[in-house]
Amino acid sequence: MAKNSPYSMVLTYTEDPQQLIMQAVDSVRLAPLLGGIMEVPFFVDDQEFKFDDELARQLGVAMLNVIALSRPDLKQYLTVTQHPIDRPSKE
Template identity: 65%
Template sequence: MQAVDSALMAPLVAGKMAVPFFLDEEEFGFDDELARQLGVAMLNLIAAGRPDVKKHLNLTQHPIDEPPED
Protein backbone atom coordinates (compact mmCIF):
# COMPACT_ATOMS: atom_id res chain seq x y z
CA MET A 1 0.00 0.00 0.00
CA GLN A 2 1.25 3.45 -0.84
CA ALA A 3 -0.14 6.88 -0.01
CA VAL A 4 -0.36 9.07 -3.12
CA ASP A 5 -1.72 12.47 -4.05
CA SER A 6 -5.31 11.82 -5.21
CA ALA A 7 -5.10 14.68 -7.75
CA LEU A 8 -2.18 12.93 -9.46
CA MET A 9 -4.08 9.63 -9.53
CA ALA A 10 -7.40 11.06 -10.77
CA PRO A 11 -6.68 10.61 -14.49
CA LEU A 12 -5.59 7.01 -13.91
CA VAL A 13 -8.64 6.00 -11.87
CA ALA A 14 -11.30 7.90 -13.80
CA GLY A 15 -14.23 5.59 -14.47
CA LYS A 16 -13.11 2.98 -11.94
CA MET A 17 -15.17 1.76 -8.99
CA ALA A 18 -15.86 4.47 -6.44
CA VAL A 19 -16.81 3.91 -2.81
CA PRO A 20 -19.31 6.62 -1.84
CA PHE A 21 -19.47 8.17 1.61
CA PHE A 22 -22.66 9.88 2.58
CA LEU A 23 -21.13 12.69 4.60
CA ASP A 24 -24.17 14.91 4.21
CA GLU A 25 -26.44 12.48 6.06
CA GLU A 26 -27.10 13.54 9.64
CA GLU A 27 -26.67 10.05 11.05
CA PHE A 28 -23.41 9.31 9.22
CA GLY A 29 -20.36 8.89 11.39
CA PHE A 30 -17.08 7.04 11.37
CA ASP A 31 -17.08 4.47 14.14
CA ASP A 32 -15.19 1.29 14.96
CA GLU A 33 -17.55 -0.93 12.95
CA LEU A 34 -17.37 1.26 9.84
CA ALA A 35 -13.58 1.31 10.11
CA ARG A 36 -13.56 -2.50 10.40
CA GLN A 37 -15.86 -2.87 7.39
CA LEU A 38 -13.72 -0.50 5.32
CA GLY A 39 -10.64 -2.51 6.26
CA VAL A 40 -12.35 -5.75 5.24
CA ALA A 41 -13.47 -4.19 1.95
CA MET A 42 -9.97 -2.90 1.24
CA LEU A 43 -8.39 -6.28 1.95
CA ASN A 44 -10.99 -8.05 -0.22
CA LEU A 45 -10.23 -5.63 -3.05
CA ILE A 46 -6.50 -6.25 -2.76
CA ALA A 47 -7.10 -10.01 -2.57
CA ALA A 48 -9.26 -9.94 -5.71
CA GLY A 49 -6.13 -9.36 -7.74
CA ARG A 50 -3.64 -11.10 -5.51
CA PRO A 51 -4.30 -14.80 -4.83
CA ASP A 52 -1.21 -14.89 -2.63
CA VAL A 53 -2.94 -12.42 -0.28
CA LYS A 54 -6.40 -14.00 -0.55
CA LYS A 55 -5.24 -17.32 0.87
CA HIS A 56 -4.25 -15.55 4.10
CA LEU A 57 -7.58 -13.77 4.69
CA ASN A 58 -9.78 -15.01 7.51
CA LEU A 59 -12.24 -12.12 7.85
CA THR A 60 -15.80 -11.67 9.07
CA GLN A 61 -17.55 -10.26 5.99
CA HIS A 62 -20.72 -9.06 7.72
CA PRO A 63 -21.11 -6.48 10.52
CA ILE A 64 -19.95 -8.01 13.78
CA ASP A 65 -23.27 -7.33 15.59
CA GLU A 66 -25.42 -8.85 12.80
CA PRO A 67 -25.72 -12.46 11.63
CA PRO A 68 -24.41 -13.28 8.14
CA GLU A 69 -26.86 -13.12 5.23
CA ASP A 70 -27.60 -16.46 3.57
Protein backbone atom coordinates in the same frame (compact mmCIF):
# COMPACT_ATOMS: atom_id res chain seq x y z
CA MET B 1 -1.75 26.58 9.91
CA ALA B 2 -0.94 25.44 6.35
CA LYS B 3 -3.79 23.94 4.37
CA ASN B 4 -3.09 20.61 2.68
CA SER B 5 -4.54 19.58 -0.65
CA PRO B 6 -7.16 16.82 -0.43
CA TYR B 7 -5.50 13.42 -0.31
CA SER B 8 -6.47 10.05 -1.66
CA MET B 9 -5.06 6.88 -0.15
CA VAL B 10 -3.49 4.14 -2.22
CA LEU B 11 -3.08 0.74 -0.58
CA THR B 12 -0.61 -1.66 -2.21
CA TYR B 13 0.40 -5.20 -1.31
CA THR B 14 3.96 -6.30 -2.10
CA GLU B 15 5.22 -9.86 -2.02
CA ASP B 16 8.91 -9.25 -1.34
CA PRO B 17 8.82 -8.34 1.45
CA GLN B 18 5.22 -9.24 2.28
CA GLN B 19 3.71 -5.94 3.38
CA LEU B 20 0.91 -3.45 2.84
CA ILE B 21 2.03 0.03 1.84
CA MET B 22 -0.23 3.06 2.26
CA GLN B 23 0.51 6.19 0.24
CA ALA B 24 -1.17 9.58 0.58
CA VAL B 25 -1.47 11.10 -2.89
CA ASP B 26 -2.69 14.56 -3.89
CA SER B 27 -6.20 13.82 -5.26
CA VAL B 28 -5.79 16.31 -8.13
CA ARG B 29 -2.61 14.59 -9.34
CA LEU B 30 -4.22 11.16 -9.05
CA ALA B 31 -7.48 12.01 -10.88
CA PRO B 32 -6.12 11.66 -14.47
CA LEU B 33 -4.96 8.12 -13.71
CA LEU B 34 -8.34 6.94 -12.45
CA GLY B 35 -10.38 7.16 -15.66
CA GLY B 36 -11.89 3.77 -16.54
CA ILE B 37 -10.57 2.04 -13.41
CA MET B 38 -12.78 -0.23 -11.30
CA GLU B 39 -14.53 1.67 -8.53
CA VAL B 40 -15.75 0.09 -5.32
CA PRO B 41 -18.24 2.52 -3.76
CA PHE B 42 -18.42 2.59 0.02
CA PHE B 43 -21.55 4.55 0.83
CA VAL B 44 -21.63 6.82 3.87
CA ASP B 45 -24.72 8.83 2.92
CA ASP B 46 -26.70 8.06 6.07
CA GLN B 47 -27.12 11.35 7.92
CA GLU B 48 -26.22 9.68 11.19
CA PHE B 49 -23.11 7.80 10.08
CA LYS B 50 -19.93 8.18 12.08
CA PHE B 51 -16.35 7.30 11.30
CA ASP B 52 -16.25 4.72 14.08
CA ASP B 53 -14.47 1.43 14.71
CA GLU B 54 -17.05 -0.63 12.81
CA LEU B 55 -16.93 1.61 9.72
CA ALA B 56 -13.12 1.46 9.77
CA ARG B 57 -13.27 -2.35 10.10
CA GLN B 58 -15.72 -2.69 7.20
CA LEU B 59 -13.61 -0.38 5.02
CA GLY B 60 -10.48 -2.39 5.80
CA VAL B 61 -12.24 -5.68 4.98
CA ALA B 62 -13.50 -4.25 1.68
CA MET B 63 -10.01 -3.03 0.74
CA LEU B 64 -8.40 -6.38 1.55
CA ASN B 65 -11.08 -8.24 -0.43
CA VAL B 66 -10.40 -6.09 -3.51
CA ILE B 67 -6.65 -6.67 -3.26
CA ALA B 68 -7.28 -10.42 -2.91
CA LEU B 69 -9.29 -10.42 -6.17
CA SER B 70 -6.07 -9.91 -8.13
CA ARG B 71 -3.91 -11.97 -5.75
CA PRO B 72 -5.85 -15.17 -4.97
CA ASP B 73 -2.98 -16.50 -2.85
CA LEU B 74 -3.85 -13.83 -0.26
CA LYS B 75 -7.38 -15.20 0.24
CA GLN B 76 -6.01 -17.90 2.57
CA TYR B 77 -4.83 -15.20 4.98
CA LEU B 78 -8.17 -13.38 5.18
CA THR B 79 -9.80 -14.50 8.39
CA VAL B 80 -12.01 -11.45 8.83
CA THR B 81 -15.74 -11.24 9.40
CA GLN B 82 -17.27 -10.28 6.05
CA HIS B 83 -20.49 -8.80 7.42
CA PRO B 84 -21.07 -6.06 9.99
CA ILE B 85 -20.42 -7.19 13.53
CA ASP B 86 -23.45 -6.86 15.79
CA ARG B 87 -23.21 -3.89 18.12
CA PRO B 88 -24.31 -3.99 21.75
CA SER B 89 -27.67 -2.47 22.48
CA LYS B 90 -27.67 1.20 23.53
CA GLU B 91 -30.33 0.49 26.17
